[in-house]
Amino acid sequence: MLKENEIKVGDTHSSVLVEDLKRTQIVQYAGASGDYNPLHTDEIFTTQIAGYPSVFAHGMLSMGLTGTMLTDYVGDGALKKYGVRFTNQVWPGDTLTGKATIIEIRQEDDGKVIDLMIETTNQDNVSVITGNATAKIES
């Protein structure tokens, strides 16, 4: 868990979440999550029937990858809230970078927390996820 005396508003943490996203990782997420929507794994259906240029990642895969960056920063079991908007699709071959920025340090009933702004971008610097999180810190 982050310590109050070691952080300040404006601090950021970022990491590369995935490089050259493989279709197989999307399949791996489908199997683990149970979301077998063919839009994510079935190139034939997705291009010929649904009209997309290729399969694309589950929004929840991008949120999960971003969550890895987030818990690496705030620690295990520290999150109180984590929410995102899926702003653009993520395609096979994409390289994603996630970033969390501390926007507030405040007191809640059961202790000190930080509010974080989250953004994940692709290799073209296009945002694919924007969001917010709240995490417990040690005071």
Next chain:
Amino acid sequence: MAIDKFLVEASHIMMFARSVGDANPIYHDEEYAKRTDSGGIIAPPTFAQSSAQFDPDYFLRPKIGGEGWFGSGKEATGSKPSKDSGGGGGGAAMGLHAEQHFEYHMTLKAGDVLTATTKPGNSWEKESKRAGKLKFSESVTEYRNQDGELVITATGVGVQTERAVDS
């Protein structure tokens, strides 16, 4: 959607963590996890989404026998997706996931047994240049543990688009 029994198991957590690129030993190494504050293996923050595995009627999983599945086989599609089976967690051919929010009331741990109940939330419409008319609908799922305690509240927003999103 209602799920009577969502068994939170260590091997499922390990597979889920792998799929989101998370090598943190707290998700797969029991000896390591025992020495942490949580005292055992915990679930990653978006793990509750995999409750779909425990929903017997989940529409984005081919049913045994494969009948009615809309993905490709001999033909590019097996059948037409059902129009009214949307919900917050993604969607059918033209349904996409717009937003997802989790609120954590307790740490979710391996060994927990959850129940989940989902209620519809707000719904609204918007015009978009990239995909035509957008119909948003919210669903709120409460996950409770074996002691009846609220562990996670998950709010999903699904969007039905008029056509495939231009990239």
